[in-house]
Amino acid sequence: MGGTDVYGTHGTHAVVPIRKGAIMFAEELRRFPDVFQSPTPASLTLNPALSSPEERSRAVDDVLKTLQARGLVDGWRGELYPVAPSFHAPPLLSLERAAAVHFGIKAYGVHLNGYVRLPGSGALELWVATRSRLKPTWPGRLDHMVAGGQPQGLSCAANIEKECWEEAGVPAELARTAVPVGAVSYAARQAAGVKRDVLFCYDLELPLDFVPQPQDDEVEGFERWPLERVAEGVAGGERFKDNCNLVIIDFLLRHGYLGPDTPGYLELLTGLRSGDCS
Template sequence: MSRSLLPIIETSDNFPSDFTSSYPASHPTTGEIYVPFHLSFTDYQANLAPVGLLRPAVVSALRESEYEDDHLCPWSFYLDTHRFNDDDEMDGILETAVRCVFFADWVLAGGSDLMGKVMRETAERWRKDHLFPGPLGGWRDEAYMIYASPRSSFFSSEDSQPFSNAAFPLERSACAVFGFATFGVHMTAYEGQGDDMKIWVPRRSETKATWPSKLDNSVAGGIPAGMKPIESMIKECDEEASLPADLVKKYIKNCGVVTYFYITDDGYLQPEIEYVYDLKLPHRDDPSYVLPHPHDDEVESFSLLTIPEVLAALHSGQFKPNCGLVLVDFLIRHGLVTPEDEPNFIEITWRMRRRLGVAVPSPSV
């Protein structure tokens, strides 16, 4: 390899790596402060991973929301007040900063349904008022599940089952407003092995709202609230690549996750986790073989690319950024990128598995 793959990783994992997980924290370059969002003040006091990270403008929008009765405000704010003396050494002035935002007790008592209702209505109101048009302008009418620390006081018992720390659903476009972690599934479908390997690569439709006409992973999509990763993967395989469920279930292989922290050009935080799958298609003489082809209007076409062709497309920026990251992970796992030919091998591997500093599905804390 003549060029490093690190720039491909940096297009998705572009939030500074020296970001601290102690809160409130700030961007090490811009100085913008991020206030942790928790379900309860008890969770903040226990120093648990926050549900999300709020920019100052978002905190202000929450504080400025108008309600007929203050007792109906769904938000509570932990304030930290400092006193500064003036030149005459008088009492000075007070400066107040929000150190944490959490749900009011009456919202928390209403459980997941009420928390979800409050969050949805807030996002809908802001969208109507044209607040935060960057993320909310891409409204999808599709909800993602938002997670809290499994040690949160909201959860009544120690439940070690996967995904048992689901807190509430939220419209996917609003997740970046609150700095919530989002989750998706990405699969690489391929034929052959080693130097003879070829990967099925789709081109996104030119009408897609995001990254039109870019190359993509064989199959990829977000995980809707209420779905498990494998259920979402099987659904996407049918919708995007016309791959039947029986073939997918027979040949699919879970390969873990990749994690990265993306910050948009306009400063919104998008910590993301992608569940990664491989699908080695059977030999074409096998009766179960199915040729991947578009099933909906999200994919324009599929191409079967050699590894050199995939690498060339990665280096020339033809892939949607996070899909490029997933492909780099695939190439490393299959021994097609090694420490001997990639000068930034170690940094690449840890940048695809970084801690995000916000809550993720249990049993992680």
């Protein structure tokens, strides 16, 4: 990303990227020198004395709980994200999900497009969720049928099955027919830091008579939309949760709704993996 970004590993020590929008948070971390040190003015690193993933995780968690009590870490989830250079690499530590954006770490999620194929024409329609207006993030916006962060200690397949039931009432035997179809990636600057995500994409063809039913309080309801309406909603840029746009565009490309003669086709293909996809 250029500038004063510092991200990666020095030996076994995770390095935190510092940006102008996160300077205040970085200064707060400097108040804990037993955990965070400053090898250069533009970076923080974990104390080398924290020599194992377990020690680092405990130390960082203690700091984050202190900052959360002071209102500096919002939306505490109680879910741990692994901090690692790539998805299958051993984690250097585990970090509370709500703090991921503050540190600019790469996080992972699963996003599923649930669709039906109409008899006769073969046209596809997507199930679209409306997020609860009580959610702290993107309240009332449109979403996939199923999506969720990828927590530590759970396979993507098991996570899809869990999220399918919790968010849409999809029974396990049907959820297991979801097909992994790739991934999209991005980096987005936010007030708290940099959100760096890799989203594993799944397609799930559903029976015509299946109607999703939310089992938790994250979704208000579902509607089934023709692809043309979905594409218009994405192009409008106002209705869908931002990262859902990418996964839907990927679906539209793969299923031929958008083709090489569509203006911007190659730019769309390139942009879907604009972040570090590793």
